[in-house]
Amino acid sequence: MSGTELKPRIGDSEKITINLGVVDLGQIDLLVQEGFYANRTDLIRTAIRNQLGVHADVVKQTVSRKSLVLGLQTYTRLQLEKLQAANETLQIQVVGLATIASDVPPELAAAVIESVTVLGAFHATGAVKAALAGRIH
Incomplete structure (x- = not known):
């Protein structure tokens, strides 16, 4: 495929960047370290899905x-x-x-x-x- 052709794959994700305070980041790292989440991304995805569920209607x-x-x-x-x-x-x-x-x-x-x-x-x-x-x- 050339550089201008699409490479569609169902289920692909888009990358986003967020800024967090160091205290929030530290708490996330603590929860990851304690085994509640596999990594930072896992916690953030879970939090986003929970909020989307709250606002689904x-x-x-x-x-x-x-x-x-x-x-x-x-x-x-x-x-x-x-x-x-x-x-x-x-x-x-x-x-x-x-x-x-x-x-x-x-x-x-x-x-x-x-x-x-x-x-x-x-x-x-x-x-x-x-x-x-x-x-x-």
Whole structure:
């Protein structure tokens, strides 16, 4: 695969960076040392999942109210060509992972995709992202 092609794998994770105070970090290290968690990442993931569980109803209501796709959504060349043939456009609105297939030419993406709003991760070739640059929110 060339550097511009996608390498999609279901279940991939995205890296984030957070800043913590030294006392919080020390407490995390203590819990790891005592065997409550395998490592710092394990504790942080667990804490995030717990908070997402607490707010699950709000997430569901918002996804429904804003007509968002929750989860993984892939847009193929064939789908976009059908939209173009029907003279229709697409507004991508995803909470999770939105992927535009690696064989989609930038001209097709620009002709069909009106806007891209992704809360999570957006995967597309560099050329497609460049073609959609002003439409990605």
